[in-house]
Amino acid sequence: MTDNLQSLFQLRIREMGGWCEIVESLESVCALLGKKYAFDKNEIVFSGRVTKLLNGSKLTGVDVESIHPGDRREILAHAMVGITTCDGLIAETGTAVLVNHPSEPRELSLLPERHIVVATDDQLYESLNACLSRIKESYLAGSMPSLTLVSGPSRTSDIEKTLVVGVHGPKEFGVVVIGT
Amino acid sequence: MNLRASQFKANARIAAQDTGLRSKVKKATGTALTKRKQTVDELPEWESLRQQGHDIRKEVVDNIDRYLRSFTDAARLNGAIVHHANEHNDATKIIYDIIRRVSANSVVKSKSMITEELHLNRMLEENGIRVIETDLGEYIIQLAGETPSHITAPALHKSKEDIARLFQEKLNISYTDDPAVLTAVVRKRLRDEFLNTRVGISGVNFACADTGTITIIENEANARLCTVLPEVHIAVMSIEKIIPSFDDLSLFLKLLSCSASGQRMTSYVSMINGPRSSHNPDGPRQLHVVILDGGRRQLAKHPAWKEALYCIRCGACLNVCPVYQSVGGHVYGSVYPGPIGSVLTPTLFDMKEAQDLPFASSLCGACTDICPVKIDLHHHLLWERREVVDRGYKSFTEKIAMAVWRWMMLSAGRVEFAGRLGWLIQKVFGKNIPAPGWTPRRRFPALARRSFRSIMKREKNNDG
Amino acid sequence: MTLLRILGCDPQYDPRQTCCGQPAFNAGYHTDARLVAEHFVEVFKDAEEIVSLSGSCATMVKVFYPQMELTGALSETVGGITSKTFEITDYIVNQLGVTDLGLTYTGRVAYHDSCHIMRELRIVDEPRKLLRSVKGIELIELDLADRCCGFGGLFATKFPDISVAMGEEKLESIQRAKVDLVVGCDNSCLMHLQGLADKRGVNLKTKHIIEFLGDLIK
Ligand code: SF4
Numbered sequence: 001m002t003d004n005l006q007s008l009f010q011l012r013i014r015e016m017g018g019w020c021e022i023v024e025s026l027e028s029v030c031a032l033l034g035k036k037y038a039f040d041k042n043e044i045v046f047s048g049r050v051t052k053l054l055n056g057s058k059l060t061g062v063d064v065e066s067i068h069p070g071d072r073r074e075i076l077a078h079a080m081v082g083i084t085t086c087d088g089l090i091a092e093t094g095t096a097v098l099v100n101h102p103s104e105p106r107e108l109s110l111l112p113e114r115h116i117v118v119a120t121d122d123q124l125y126e127s128l129n130a131c132l133s134r135i136k137e138s139y140l141a142g143s144m145p146s147l148t149l150v151s152g153p154s155r156t157s158d159i160e161k162t163l164v165v166g167v168h169g170p171k172e173f174g175v176v177v178i179g180t
Numbered sequence: 181m182n183l184r185a186s187q188f189k190a191n192a193r194i195a196a197q198d199t200g201l202r203s204k205v206k207k208a209t210g211t212a213l214t215k216r217k218q219t220v221d222e223l224p225e226w227e228s229l230r231q232q233g234h235d236i237r238k239e240v241v242d243n244i245d246r247y248l249r250s251f252t253d254a255a256r257l258n259g260a261i262v263h264h265a266n267e268h269n270d271a272t273k274i275i276y277d278i279i280r281r282v283s284a285n286s287v288v289k290s291k292s293m294i295t296e297e298l299h300l301n302r303m304l305e306e307n308g309i310r311v312i313e314t315d316l317g318e319y320i321i322q323l324a325g326e327t328p329s330h331i332t333a334p335a336l337h338k339s340k341e342d343i344a345r346l347f348q349e350k351l352n353i354s355y356t357d358d359p360a361v362l363t364a365v366v367r368k369r370l371r372d373e374f375l376n377t378r379v380g381i382s383g384v385n386f387a388c389a390d391t392g393t394i395t396i397i398e399n400e401a402n403a404r405l406c407t408v409l410p411e412v413h414i415a416v417m418s419i420e421k422i423i424p425s426f427d428d429l430s431l432f433l434k435l436l437s438c439s440a441s442g443q444r445m446t447s448y449v450s451m452i453n454g455p456r457s458s459h460n461p462d463g464p465r466q467l468h469v470v471i472l473d474g475g476r477r478q479l480a481k482h483p484a485w486k487e488a489l490y491c492i493r494c495g496a497c498l499n500v501c502p503v504y505q506s507v508g509g510h511v512y513g514s515v516y517p518g519p520i521g522s523v524l525t526p527t528l529f530d531m532k533e534a535q536d537l538p539f540a541s542s543l544c545g546a547c548t549d550i551c552p553v554k555i556d557l558h559h560h561l562l563w564e565r566r567e568v569v570d571r572g573y574k575s576f577t578e579k580i581a582m583a584v585w586r587w588m589m590l591s592a593g594r595v596e597f598a599g600r601l602g603w604l605i606q607k608v609f610g611k612n613i614p615a616p617g618w619t620p621r622r623r624f625p626a627l628a629r630r631s632f633r634s635i636m637k638r639e640k641n642n643d644g
Numbered sequence: 645m646t647l648l649r650i651l652g653c654d655p656q657y658d659p660r661q662t663c664c665g666q667p668a669f670n671a672g673y674h675t676d677a678r679l680v681a682e683h684f685v686e687v688f689k690d691a692e693e694i695v696s697l698s699g700s701c702a703t704m705v706k707v708f709y710p711q712m713e714l715t716g717a718l719s720e721t722v723g724g725i726t727s728k729t730f731e732i733t734d735y736i737v738n739q740l741g742v743t744d745l746g747l748t749y750t751g752r753v754a755y756h757d758s759c760h761i762m763r764e765l766r767i768v769d770e771p772r773k774l775l776r777s778v779k780g781i782e783l784i785e786l787d788l789a790d791r792c793c794g795f796g797g798l799f800a801t802k803f804p805d806i807s808v809a810m811g812e813e814k815l816e817s818i819q820r821a822k823v824d825l826v827v828g829c830d831n832s833c834l835m836h837l838q839g840l841a842d843k844r845g846v847n848l849k850t851k852h853i854i855e856f857l858g859d860l861i862k
Contacts, residue, residue, distance in 0.1 A: 012444065015444075016443070016444075016445075016447065073375060073409075074375075077371065077375060090445075092444065093444045093445040094444070094445070095445050100460055100461060100462065100463070101461065102461040105461065105462045106404070106408045106462055106463065107408065107409070107462070110401060110404055110405065110408060127430065128429075128430040128433070128434075128445075129427070129430040129431075132426065132427070132429060132430060133427055136391065136426050136427070139459075141254070141257060141391070142254070142257035142258055142259075142392075142454075143459045144258075144391060144393075144453045144459070145453060145459050145460050145461070146450070146451060146452045146453045146454070146460055146463065147449075147450075147451040147453070148404065148448065148449070148450055148451070149445065149448065149449035149450075149451070150447065150448060151443075151444075151445040151446065151447055151448070151449075152399075152447040153447065154399070154400055154401040154447060154448075155399050155400065155447055156316045156317075156363060156399060156400050157211075157333075157399075157441070158315070158316040158317035158320070158333060158334075158335055159316070159320075159335070159338075159340050159343055159359035159362060159363070160204075160207070160208065160339060160340045160359065161207070161208050161211040161212065161333075162340070162359040164359050164360045164363040166363075166364075166367070167316055167363055167366070167367055167399075167400040167401065167402070168314065168367055168370060168371075168374070168400050168401045168402040168405055169400065169401025169402075169404065169405070169447075169448070170401070173447075189803070192803060192805065192806055193805045196803075196805035196806045196808070196809040197805060197809075202809060206813075502791055502792045502794065502810045502813070503803075503806055503810070505813075506806050506809040506810055506813075507806060507809075538672075539672075539798070539799070539802055539803075540799075540802075540803055540806070541796065541799065542759070542792050542794055542795065542796025542797075542799045542800075542807070542810065543670065543759070543796055543797075543799070544759035544763065544791075544792030544796065545759055545763035545764065546759075546763070546790070546791075546792065548763070549763060562669070562670065562672075565670070565671065565672030566672045566673075566674050567672075568672055569671070569672035569673055569674075570672075570674075574672075578671075582668060582671065582673045582676050583676070585667065585668065585676070586668065586673075586676040586679055586680060588662075589662045589663045589665070589680045589683070590662070590679065590680065590683050591662070592659055592660045592661060592662055595662050595663070621804065621805075621808045621840070621843060622804075622808065622811075622836065622839035622840045622842075622843050623838075623839040623840075623842040623843045
């Protein structure tokens, strides 16, 4: 079942112009991203939730919380990669569901040139409906944070229906899933 | 061209002969339809999703006051400031006041049909506020000083060469018609605007009555930038954007994404649950939701026409409409062109002014078949035609012609006589007698000397 | 008529008949349409079954009559009329259960879907079945098969330019299909297309399906 969901998720995200890699350990996440993005350390920014998820494994880059809030936008707007976690992956649509979180500001998935999500395979849902109702249930009325669904890179077809990737948001969207 | 609905006939005449326009519109709508079809074909449950969509939209429109109250309460609980506007002018005034109160003199704006309906940009600019449209299509349209010709693809009537020339002239860049380069130019120009503008205006695709969530779907990320970065976010919607529950979102996201762009899900969906607060660590400090009635509550009471309020503005009925494909969107003279525009413009705005629109359809029904919420679009056009006639907007000549026709049709003998007369006229004057409205570009068929009727009669007599 | 007789029916033609009322109905003149519709109901109320050569007229009776406010006794008869009215190919295939007429023809033929037949009556396969049963026929699907030809009754004369623009698209699709003949179930669409082709000097032949099949019998 999980295998099927994984391959469906991979198929869907590819259809939308994103990518998904499945790795087996926390170390391989760092290795994969390290190999893919040979940028300056300061050009890679990740969230506190990523640090927590990686649990000691070292990822090249800076934690967004270590940046002074006043400089944050400027730095993120020039960053090459923004790395976040998510609160659910949706197989039927190839979507990552991001819940607004104190250690993971929304700008991190929005301003850098690329947006990478690190997730675990137990976060995979078959349908969006299942994931959304799960999220809704876990908050009291009036206290649900804002959500962002990301299913691909920023794109447009406004000029003669020609697909162009990378309009105002990230030009690349990728998901690394940690399997057991 | 005087782009008013009352001028539809004249404008459509010109547009229909503009083969350049026709081929641009045909190409764009064709691509959109192909993509949609591919995705829908892979969804065996599509028909049942449409029915669910229809039923839920009906439920909302039938109980609009209750849902409006419940959405308002929920959004306020989330910390949003909710404003209700009865008239269009009330809404623009509310928006203007919000901007003034924070002493901003510019706004970044993402695509929204309701702000088009409000003519918001014109009003704000007349009052010294710079409006920066950030959706690529809207940016192009704003630069050209035009209005959108499609509800999801505003610059659909422009070729890449048109856009290249526009950018060359207005942005002082060297000529290029490469969509990727043109897009990059806009990205670069708008980046700083996003980072520095203090007020963002967006539309709303769906507003959940139970959680107060405002949902915005898009592909470019400009709506995210307009709703996350500024200090103040003003979300503008009309009352019928409400859906009963957060749990209905996945259904409507599917219906809308597939129908609008043939995607299972657009690149981005923002579900906004209030401004920055203890549970919402970032985002604007103020979230205003401006809700326009604009005649909709009244329309919701009409047993038939209320259906037009089910619309989720996917634009599929425009794409599939052979009339739209032939003339484009501008000639409708309304914010809402195409089949939904022809249905909505007379009933929501002005039936006298827009009386030609319900007639501007061959009633082929392609729109009704494609509509993700199963609005009986082409039959509504029929009922509206009746209303136009009942209100006496039709010419005297037409009324007389109709009376003569009826008189004839009530007796077989008169029909027979007319047939003979027609044959005789053709016999005497030849087949090419002019019939206005038909012969200038088509030939008339030859009428038979003896009608089917008389053949049948003779056969019967012989048998007997 | 001959065709129906061969199929074992006993068709009758009532010379009192005129029109179903659709032109007025589509023009918004519902009162006029109603009077003519009432005449129709009066003429046909005792018929066993009603078969129409025009899908559009069959649509008027089957789909729109029930939605009109017919008056008096006729309003009760209308339900019966509606359920016993059939478009001819629907009648042959689904009522008579005939799909093979045992005819032969050589040539490339396209079937034109009239919108009322396709979208109101949902008759799509029936005429195709009949045509496919003809030996030697090459039945071609148009690339714009589900697109309106632009006739639309009153529309064709109220908005001739749009109507013609739509017809041109259809005509081009027909030309791309390289067929000798276009067969349809509604003469009005065919008349529009034929008129357009003649004016433009395009070599196109159109025939009503029953005329086509009937000619093959002779
Ligand atoms: S009427 Fe239906 S098809 Fe047309 S825009 Fe609205 S939802 Fe889409």
